[in-house]
Amino acid sequence: MADVNRGNRPLSPHLTIYRPQMTSISSIFVRITGNALLAATLLLIAWLLAASTSAAAFEWVQCVITSWFGDLVFLLSIWALWYHMLGGLRHLIWDTGRGLELKTAERMGWMMIIGSLLLTAYTVIWL
C-alpha cells in the first residue's frame, strides 16, 4: 500500500547525510545567492521609488546606498548575481542533456566560482 508510514519518512533534501561535494555545494550556493538577491533588488526599488518621489526622499535612500552597509550589500550582490547567472546557465546546459558526467559537472562548478569572481572584479572596476 502506498499510504503505509505516511508522514514518518525522511524528507529530501538529505542535507546532513552527504559529504560536501563540488556539485552539491555549487548547487546550494545557486539557491542561496538567488534568494539573497531580494535584498539588493528591494534596495534598488527603494532607490528608484525615492528618485521618482522627491529630492528629499532621494537624499535619504542615497545615504543608505552610499554607506559602508550599502557598499557591502551591493558588492556581495554583484558577485551573487554573476554566480547565480552562471549557475542558471549550467542548468540550461544540463537541461539539454549535456554536461551531466561527474567530471564535467565538477569542472563547471569551478568555472562558476572562478567566472563569477572574475566578472565581479570586472564589474567593480568598470563601475
Place this chain on the structure above:
Amino acid sequence: MAFLTDRKRASGLGAAKTGTEHFWGMTISSAALLILVPLFVFTVGPMVGQDYEAVTAYFSRPFPALVALLTFVVALLHFKNGVTVLIEDYVHGLARKVWIIIMTCVSYAAIAAAVFAIARLAL
C-alpha cells in the same frame, strides 16, 4: 477499489502536485535574464551613487527605463517561482502555505513599486 487502476490511485498524490509548468516557466525566465542581467548591470549600475538630477534625467530616457522595467518584472517573477521551491523544500505544514503567500505578495508588491517608480521617472 477493485475498479481503480494503480495509475488512478497514484494520480495527484505525488509531491509535485503539478506537471512541468513550473520548470518550463523557470527555463523561459532564466533564458531571458541571461540577456537582461548583463544589460541591467551595465546600464543601471553606473547610476547607483549618482546625484538626484543625474538619476532622474537618466531614467527619463527610453532605453535605461525599459531595461530596468523588464529586468525588475522578469527577475521578480523568477524570484517568486524560485523562493516557492525554497519554501517547499524546507518549510512544512501550515507555515509552508503562509510563507508562500507572504513571498508571493512581496514579489508582486515589489513589481508594482518598480513599475510605478520607473513609469513616474520615465514619463
